[in-house]
Amino acid sequence: MDKIKFGTDGWRAVIGDTYTVRNIARVAEGTAKWVKKQSDEPTIVIGHDCRFNGRLFMETAIKVYLHHGIKVYYADGFVSTPMVSMGTKQYGANIGVVLTASHNPPSYGGYKLKSNFGGPLLPDKIQEVEDLIPDTVDAEILSADLDQAIADKRLIKVDLETTYIDAVKESFDVEAIKNSGLRLAFDAMYGSGQNVxxxxxxxxxxxxxxHNPGFMGQAPEPIAKNLKELEAFIKADGNIDAALATDGDADRIGLYGKDGEFIDSHHIILLLIHYMVKYKGMTGKVVTAFSCSPKIAKMCKHYGLDHQTVKIGFKHIAGIMIDEDVLLGGEESGGIATKGHIPERDGIWMGMIIWEFMAKSGKSLASLIDEVYEIVGAFKFERSDLHISEELKQEIISNCENNAYASFGKYEVQSVETIDGFKFFLPNDSWVMIRPSGTEPVLRVYAEAIDLDEVRVILKATEDTLLKK
Structure with missing residues (x-):
């Protein structure tokens, strides 16, 4: 029996190994039992991403839900996570399910849970679902007749993609972007936002x-090392003003400027706050994950906005967004949500805000970033993922817990924060952070400094210290 555990954002496993029809049925059984406790007339919205056998796994889950008398709205064809989140709220469902492994490598499948408010199911509710997952399921539970369920209107096909595209049209000045003279590019990384x-x-x-379920062997995470084709395209063209990239389920954003330089999420968050407050007159609290830059707190202070730091995982941000007046919630990984939309990460939505900012201001992305730098100061950021043994990873975490690292090379540690991982503050407003991934078998190392050369020196010094080179 495989132990099924929900991580930072859902359950992830290798397809054909632990991610199997049998285990999908088990997770669906736990979901069904939970939903039935919420309502006398329970409903679920479900969709799958572009990965291998998505339809098969979705139909497996649907059969379990139908067995329990649950009404199901399903997307026919792949959809993004924001589409399912939006659909869950639109149809008043008790829960939304997205079969996606998001940014993980192509060999992975996943199962995300969405709340009726249109964002991630909150941690305490996720634990309730997890506690209801059985060790085994009977074959009878997969015997539902899908055609009959459609005829009986217990299984209803919905067009979540068109609904999402219509929302984009209604929320943004698409014509202003079209008529701005900006030359734009989009890299879907073969993900489920590809048709929007x-x-x-x-x-x-x-x-x-x-559609390419193998993603050409590339993990569909929109970070610089995975977007070399897009970078090369921008540099070869020479006239692209900005390029957007989204991950496998289109809830994360990657961004490039005219020169083919990758613009990290810290800069994107700062640009979004700057636009929404200075140019659009919006207000609200800013909530960011522990791995985000301290520059965000500096920007918030400049504009008189409340700022809160939370643990990593958008579910920790979503709960605050539904209870308080939040302007923006964001993560270092590219998952960002803003006021006026569902409390959900959405890569395409964030890209549209940036493009609208450029179109309305008539300024280049570089000029807008310079405006941000005038407020918070210039900086660069980079992340390194160390693929190491579990034994070594645990040894490093133990060392962090025991304050074993007083310096990384020439960089002396001045203070440490431990909200979620270990953030070591270094001289000259630099910092490095160490944290094990919640979804992959890697140790993440993050660093910020005044320029990229310095960032890479810090990362190398940190890696050498951790691996005792």
Whole structure:
């Protein structure tokens, strides 16, 4: 029996190993039992991403839900996580389910839970579902007749993608972006957001916007090392003003400027706050994950905004967004949500805000970043993922807990914060952070400094110290 445990954002496992029909049925059984406790007329919205056998796994889950008398709304074809979150709220469902492994490598499948408010199911509720997952399920539970369920209107097909595209049209000045003269590009990384921008911007340069369940062997995470084709395309073209990239389920954003330089999430968050407050007159609290730059707190102080730091995992941000007046919630990983939309990470939505900012201001991305630097100061950031043994990873974490690291090379540790992982503050407003991933077998090392050369020196010094080189 495989232990099924929900991590930072859902359950992830290797397809054909632990991610199997049998285990999907088990998780679906736990979900069904939980939903039945919430309502006398329970409903679920479900969709799957672009990964291998998504339809099969979705139909497996649907059969379990139907066995329990639950009404199911399903997306016919792959959809993004924001589409399912939006659909869960729209149809008043008790829960939303997205079969996705998000940014994980192609060999992974996953199962995310969404709340009726249109964002991640909150941690205490996720634990309740997890506690209801049985060790085994009977074959009878998968005997539901899907065609009959459709005829009986217990299984209803919904077009979540069109609903999402319509929301984008209603929320943004698409014509202003089209008529701005900006040359834009979009890299879907073969993910489930690949069809959204085609009808809105038919002239836009599109990369990896076709169905490829193997993702050409590349983990669909929109970070610089995974976007070399997009970077090369921008540099070869020489006239792309900005390029957006989204991950496997389109809830994370990656961004490039005109020169082909990757713009990290810290800069994106700062740009979004700057636009929404200075240019649009919006207000509200800012909530960011522990791995985000201290520059965000500095920006909030400049604009008189409350700022709160939370543990990593968007579910920790979503709970605050539904209870308080939040302008923006964001993570270092590219998951960002803003006021006026569902409390959910959404890569395409964030990209549209940036493009609208450029179009409305008439300024280049570089000029807008300079405006941000005038407030918080210039900085660069980079993250390194160490693929090491579990034994060594635990040894490093133990060393962190026991304050074993007084310096990393020439960089002396001035203070440490431990909200979620270990953030070591170094001289000259630099910092390095160490944290094990909640979804992958890696140790993440994050660093910030005044320029990229310094960032990479810090990362190398940290890696050498951790691995005792």
């Amino acid at each position: 921008l085609k009808p809105l911007f038919p002239e836009m340069s599109m990369l990896h916007c076709e």
